[in-house]
Amino acid sequence: MTEGWEPWAEQLIPWARTPGLDSYWRVRDRFFELLPPPRTALEVGCGEGRVTRDLHARGYETTGLDAAPTLVRLAQEADTGGAYLVADAAALPFAEASFDVVVAYNSLMDFDDLPGAVREAARVLEPGGRLCASVTHPIADAGRFESREADAPFVISGSYLESSRFEGTFSRDDLTITFHGYVHPLQAYARAFEDAGLLLEALREPRVPDDEVERDPAEARWQRLPAFLHLRYVKP
Numbered sequence: 305m306t307e308g309w310e311p312w313a314e315q316l317i318p319w320a321r322t323p324g325l326d327s328y329w330r331v332r333d334r335f336f337e338l339l340p341p342p343r344t345a346l347e348v349g350c351g352e353g354r355v356t357r358d359l360h361a362r363g364y365e366t367t368g369l370d371a372a373p374t375l376v377r378l379a380q381e382a383d384t385g386g387a388y389l390v391a392d393a394a395a396l397p398f399a400e401a402s403f404d405v406v407v408a409y410n411s412l413m414d415f416d417d418l419p420g421a422v423r424e425a426a427r428v429l430e431p432g433g434r435l436c437a438s439v440t441h442p443i444a445d446a447g448r449f450e451s452r453e454a455d456a457p458f459v460i461s462g463s464y465l466e467s468s469r470f471e472g473t474f475s476r477d478d479l480t481i482t483f484h485g486y487v488h489p490l491q492a493y494a495r496a497f498e499d500a501g502l503l504l505e506a507l508r509e510p511r512v513p514d515d516e517v518e519r520d521p522a523e524a525r526w527q528r529l530p531a532f533l534h535l536r537y538v539k540p
């Protein structure tokens with residue numbers, strides 16, 4: 305069975321738990337706006353639990369699931385109100401129609417079996433339930449800026465159309481993290497949702513807000529190109 309980010313848990317914890325460090329803190333409200341009103345929510349790939357805790361604080365009855373045992377333990381310790389468990393997103397230990405909403409926040413691109421995880425999310429949703437996801441925008445993953453200047457050319461040197469492994473190291477303040485996952489073209493996500501019988505309801509390409517550029521002027525590049533893609537799908 306996959307162990308997700310278990311080998312890198314020690315990197316993820318301070319990165320995810322430092323308020324304001326990464327874009328989550330500035331983008332989350334725009335993501336949460338896409339969610340249906342609070343009822344029962346499952347987060348797949350919950351990591352140390354910050355998204356599940358935020359869902360709980362917004363009134364959802366929450367379950368957080370992750371393949372990494374250390375992250376699940378820490379998530380549970382930080383949140384007495386939600387349930388947490390270790391499992392593979394592609395083999396969910398829940399009956400059909402168990403949740404109103406499944407959230408996948410920056411986790412689909414880390415799953416070894418993207419179609420299997422989306423199929424499982426669709427299975428455990430009630431009819432009329434929503435799968436809400438944030439992923440690294442496929443265009444952002446496809447290439448890179450030539451420099452840190454606001455008007456730097458963005459260059460795609462490989463193939464946009466192929467899925468491939470991804471490894472990228474980022475530093476902020478005194479923290480460094482290496483993300484391990486996959487790069488997928490938009491079609492790979494669209495096919496996974498389509499094959500699971502889900503219908504697209506909303507799609508957003510959130511722009512980096514001005515306060516993030518004030519913090520780091522190089523972020524101005526990401527006001528020309530979307531760094532993330534937010535999706536809401538419904539189970540008919």
Ligand SMILES: C[S@@+](CC[C@H](N)C(=O)[O-])C[C@H]1O[C@@H](n2cnc3c(N)ncnc32)[C@H](O)[C@@H]1O
Pocket residue numbers: 306307308309310320348349350351352353354355369370371372375391392393394408409410411414415416417
């Ligand atoms: C980038 S982290 C995102 C964590 C959290 N959603 C957040 O935004 O802070 C991706 C998470 O997906 C988990 N993961 C990777 N593969 C998984 C799988 N097959 N099943 C469940 N979780 C998995 C990793 O362990 C990791 O915690």
